[in-house]
């Protein structure tokens with residue numbers, strides 16, 4: 561453990577730089593390329609003889625996925641495909657001016673990006689081969705999301721970015737695991753395997769960011785707690801929230817509604833993630849005073865408060881009528 565110092569005297573960038581030896585140790589969190597799965601491993605082989613039969617079997621199995629789950633899967637895929645925006649945002653934390661820096665944070669960001677890149681790729685390929693969705697409408701959505709840019713509401717504070725990534729990796733893990741569960745129930749075992757593999761990587765990435773933020777809190781409990789409280793105060797921005805298909809407004813809200821109704825990612829999950837992070841970062845045990853102590857009390861009560869709001873959100877979502885999606889040829893979900 562790194563010894564605590566007088567919090568207000570440590571610029572956040574210095575604390576992040578001082579974590580370099582720990583980041584170096586944690587680089588083993590990333591899988592070596594030789595043992596990493598690739599999208600091709602999860603999809604029908606279109607090169608070997610007999611590929612038309614294998615593709616037909618694949619498409620047959622994909623028919624079992626209900627429309628609401630398909631919509632959630634597309635939203636998850638669009639979110640993954642906007643990876644260039646997240647890598648750009650995270651370079652703020654890493655500060656790799658050249659793009660090939662040998663520094664531990666820079667190597668982490670490149671390795672993380674390379675692993676994440678397969679998530680969008682494999683989901684994109686599954687959706688395309690399934691023949692179940694309007695790929696052009698989906699591609700337009702990805703194009704617009706990337707062109708529009710991404711603001712994590714972290715400002716320029718590296719602590720905020722660590723809070724954000726810890727939250728988001730867990731949120732995406734929950735969402736992919738949720739799709740896997742529902743796909744398994746529907747009998748689409750290949751999709752379930754794919755989403756479980758992605759969820760497993762999100763879990764590994766989550767462990768890294770959560771551990772780094774825990775170190776920040778050990779060194780600078782005041783700054784860390786204030787950053788965590790500030791990020792939750794402005795609500796953790798979902799990475800795909802600006803998505804649009806260029807047709808009907810409120811695409812992300814409609815996607816979030818279906819995610820809530822299918823139970824894949826819900827307001828209750830948001831509350832549970834807050835509660836988990838408060839616990840994982842031992843927020844209640846930190847010795848603090850003044851504004852940070854007030855933020856600490858607020859954070860410790862937040863999970864329960866969000867939990868109560870989540871019950872109302874689930875009831876409201878259940879009452880809403882089905883909504884139309886260009887992604888599934890204007891069918892409703």
Ligand SMILES: [Fe+2]
Pocket residue numbers: 640676679732758762
């Ligand atoms: Fe991902």
Ligand SMILES: [Fe+2]
Pocket residue numbers: 676728729732762765
């Ligand atoms: Fe991720």
